[in-house]
Amino acid sequence: MTVTLESGLRLHPQVALRPEPFGALAYHYGNRRLVFLKHPDVVSVVRELERHDTVGETLEACGVAALRWPSFVKALDSLHESDVICERDS
Amino acid sequence: MSVQSLVSQLKAGLDAPICLTWELTYACNLQCVHCLSSSGQRDPRELTTAEAKRVLDELHDLQVFYINIGGGEPMVRRDFFELLEYSIGRGIGVKFSTNGAFIDPDKARRLTSMDYLDIQISLDGIDAITNDAVRGVGSYAMARRAMENLAAADFGPFKISVVVTRHNVAQLDSFKALADSYGAQLRVTRLRPSGRGADSWHDLHPTNAQQRQIYEWLLAHGDNVLTGDSFFHLNALGESLPGLNMCGAGRVVCLIDPIGDVYACPFVIHDQFKAGSVRDEGGFARVWKQSPLFLELREPQSAGACGSCGSWDACQGGCMAAKFFTGLPLDGPDPECVGGEGEHALAGVSAGAAPRPQMDHTKPHTARRLIPVSAG
Numbered sequence: 001m002t003v004t005l006e007s008g009l010r011l012h013p014q015v016a017l018r019p020e021p022f023g024a025l026a027y028h029y030g031n032r033r034l035v036f037l038k039h040p041d042v043v044s045v046v047r048e049l050e051r052h053d054t055v056g057e058t059l060e061a062c063g064v065a066a067l068r069w070p071s072f073v074k075a076l077d078s079l080h081e082s083d084v085i086c087e088r089d090s
Numbered sequence: 091m092s093v094q095s096l097v098s099q100l101k102a103g104l105d106a107p108i109c110l111t112w113e114l115t116y117a118c119n120l121q122c123v124h125c126l127s128s129s130g131q132r133d134p135r136e137l138t139t140a141e142a143k144r145v146l147d148e149l150h151d152l153q154v155f156y157i158n159i160g161g162g163e164p165m166v167r168r169d170f171f172e173l174l175e176y177s178i179g180r181g182i183g184v185k186f187s188t189n190g191a192f193i194d195p196d197k198a199r200r201l202t203s204m205d206y207l208d209i210q211i212s213l214d215g216i217d218a219i220t221n222d223a224v225r226g227v228g229s230y231a232m233a234r235r236a237m238e239n240l241a242a243a244d245f246g247p248f249k250i251s252v253v254v255t256r257h258n259v260a261q262l263d264s265f266k267a268l269a270d271s272y273g274a275q276l277r278v279t280r281l282r283p284s285g286r287g288a289d290s291w292h293d294l295h296p297t298n299a300q301q302r303q304i305y306e307w308l309l310a311h312g313d314n315v316l317t318g319d320s321f322f323h324l325n326a327l328g329e330s331l332p333g334l335n336m337c338g339a340g341r342v343v344c345l346i347d348p349i350g351d352v353y354a355c356p357f358v359i360h361d362q363f364k365a366g367s368v369r370d371e372g373g374f375a376r377v378w379k380q381s382p383l384f385l386e387l388r389e390p391q392s393a394g395a396c397g398s399c400g401s402w403d404a405c406q407g408g409c410m411a412a413k414f415f416t417g418l419p420l421d422g423p424d425p426e427c428v429g430g431e432g433e434h435a436l437a438g439v440s441a442g443a444a445p446r447p448q449m450d451h452t453k454p455h456t457a458r459r460l461i462p463v464s465a466g
Contacts, residue, residue, distance in 0.1 A: 016181070018106065018153040022099040025108065027155035029183060029206055034108060034155070036096055 001087065003077040005056035005069065008088040009049045015084050017043065026084045035084050042075050046085060097334055103341045103388035106152035106378065109318075111356045112346045114142070114173070115162040116451035119191050122214075122225045124253060124287040124294060126356055127347070129162040130453040135349040139169040141369070145346065146177050148374050156183035156206070160356070162348065162451075165192040171200070178206050187212060187251060189229060190236025198236075198243035210249040210277060211236050216261040216268065224255065224294070241272050249316065251277045254304060255294040262307050266315070277316035278308075280323075283415040283425070284357040288447050291416070301428055302327060323408035323424045326401035337410055340365065340387035344378065347449065352377045354387060357411035359449050394421025401429060408432075417444030 003009065011017070014030040023037040024046075037043050045062050052058040055076060059069055079085045117132035118125070137145070149157065157177065164170055164186055177184050183206035190211045193201070201207060211233050215221030218230035240248050250269045252258065258265075262278070269276035283291035296304060305324040308317065312332045319333035339355040346352055350368040353359055365384050366377035378384065396402045408424020416425040417439035423431035 016153065016155060018155070020099075020104055021102070022096065025104070025155075029155075032156070032183070032208070038096055 001080070003055065003073055003080050005054060005059075005073060007055050007076075008053055009055060009076065009080065009085045010088050011046060011050065012083055012086045017047070019043070026079075028083055031083060033082065035079070035082050037079075037084075039075075042072065042079075045072060045076070046079065049085060050088075097336050100334065100338070100342050101336060101388065101390075103384065106149075106154050106375075107344050108155075108342045109158065109338065110149070110154055110344055110346065111158045111160060112145075113160050113162060113348050113356070114164040114170070115167050115348045116449070117166045118161055118163040118189075119166065120163070120189050120226045120229055121453060122212075122229075122286070123290040124214075124224060124255075124281060124285070126282060126285040126287060127160075127162065127359055128285040128447060128450040128452050131451045132162075132166075133349055133449075133451060137348065137350050137368070139172060141350065142169070142173050143176055145350070145368050145374060146173070146180055146182060148368075149182055150180040152375055152378075154182055156185060159184055159186035161187075163189055163191065165197075174204065174207070178204060183207070185210060185249075188236070189225070190233045193236035193239050195239050195242065198239035198245060201240070202243040202245045208249060209240065209245065210251040211240075212251050212253075213265070214253050214255065215258050216264040220257050220261065223257070224253075224290075237272055237274070247273055247275050249275045249277045251279065253281050254278050254296060255281055256296050256300060257294070259296055259300045259303055262304075262311075266311065275316060276314075277318070279318050280320040280409070280412075282357045282409065282411050283444075284411050285359065285447050286452065288415050288444070295426065298426075298428070298430065298433070301426060305331070305428075320409075323405045323412075323426055324428060326405040326428045330404065335404075336406060339363075339410055340384040344384075346374070352381070354383065355411065357409070358414065359447060360414070360445060361448060362414070362445070392421045394419065396421070396423055396431075399423075399429065399431070415444055415447060 015026050015028050018025045023039050024043040026035040026037055045058055048058050048062055052061055059072055113127055115132055115136055116129045118129040121130050165188055174184055185208035187210045213233045214224045221230040252265050266276050281295050305327045308331050321331055322335045325335060343355050344352055345356040352365045354363040365381035368374045393402050396407045410420055412425050413420055418425055418435050423435055425432040425436055
């Protein structure tokens with residue numbers, strides 16, 4: 001699956017986020033992978049995903065300027081690829 | 091953010107370590123000649139079960155995701171399973187290193203039933219002759235038996251951990267085949283002149299030609315082989331190996347030793363790199379966040395004598411511990427500098443000038459075994 005503004009996503013249930021000066025560290029207890037979230041805004045969006053139906057609504061709620069949405073969708077897509085986030089009903 | 095700017099962030103230190111090694115005991119049934127912690131006998135001051143649990147509580151609060159447990163032989167501790175279960179119960183995954191002596195079929199089944207647990211079995215030769223010369227008589231059979239027991243219990247992909255020496259470089263393909271045969275994962279790391287390794291390093295460390303062989307092998311297999319990022323000094327040979335390519339000591343890495351002392355990394359058990367103790371007021375968190383040693387390591391480091399070398403960005407001057415215990419300045423070349431600078435520098439270190447590792451727990455009857463005995 002490719003993440004779009006319409007996707008419904010959440011933090012993967014086996015992933016823990018730890019705040020760090022550069023953003024956050026995500027650790028997946030299942031595949032033991034460590035992923036660096038290198039922007040504080042991406043971290044807030046990832047934390048908020050669950051509270052909104054779609055990626056678009058989350059970005060809106062987090063006050064991310066529309067101009068930056070494509071790069072956020074790309075970032076979320078790569079986090080989905082590495083199983084940091086997953087589809088809501090999976 | 092580019093990889094480079096991430097690395098510069100990491101060099102400035104994290105709020106908590108990513109890779110924390112905790113050596114649970116200095117007691118060990120083996121006496122490997124390259125043991126980083128000179129283990130053998132238990133230290134009477136070792137942390138009690140209650141103290142160890144308090145440390146785990148702290149690591150939980152700091153959101154340390156997992157810890158690397160070692161020793162000594164950690165399974166020697168009577169509370170080993172209690173601590174393992176407590177850690178995992180607090181959301182701290184465990185990866186532990188063992189020589190396998192105590193993984194019988196029963197223990198293998200018990201270990202298999204636990205989540206968030208990785209096991210690393212040490213093996214330093216593909217046959218008993220190569221392995222036992224370093225790890226002691228019977229240790230090859232011991233490790234293989236543990237692997238068989240884990241496989242029979244369906245543990246899944248355990249790890250086989252190899253310290254690369256002059257005598258096993260040629261066996262890398264065979265180690266990989268052995269790991270594959272168990273569905274296991276191979277981990278290869280660099281030999282350090284730490285602990286008893288200070289005495290054996292000169293005879294065991296790979297030759298310059300072998301360094302290139304290791305580099306090429308890792309380039310070809312690196313994605314499927316774990317290295318703990320320990321070979322970044324080889325990056326001066328060309329394309330970078332997978333990994334962060336930096337020394338994490340005191341920045342993203344540290345060691346808690348069996349008596350609770352906190353060192354910058356597992357390879358520097360020496361007062362100069364001791365940051366404090368988990369028994370101090372403020373516990374581990376205060377040591378990690380405020381110890382003058384760790385704060386200093388998080389400052390930009392000087393390239394020193396390597397500053398004029400075009401490869402410094404690639405190799406970062408190599409390993410602090412390797413320099414320290416071979417008597418080289420910390421802001422100069424690694425003793426295994428692939429440009430040959432280490433060899434020159436080593437030639438200038440007078441005999442006995444290198445700092446001695448501390449906290450020697452070698453059993454008395456084997457303490458002298460590296461010194462040749464002349465007959466008559």
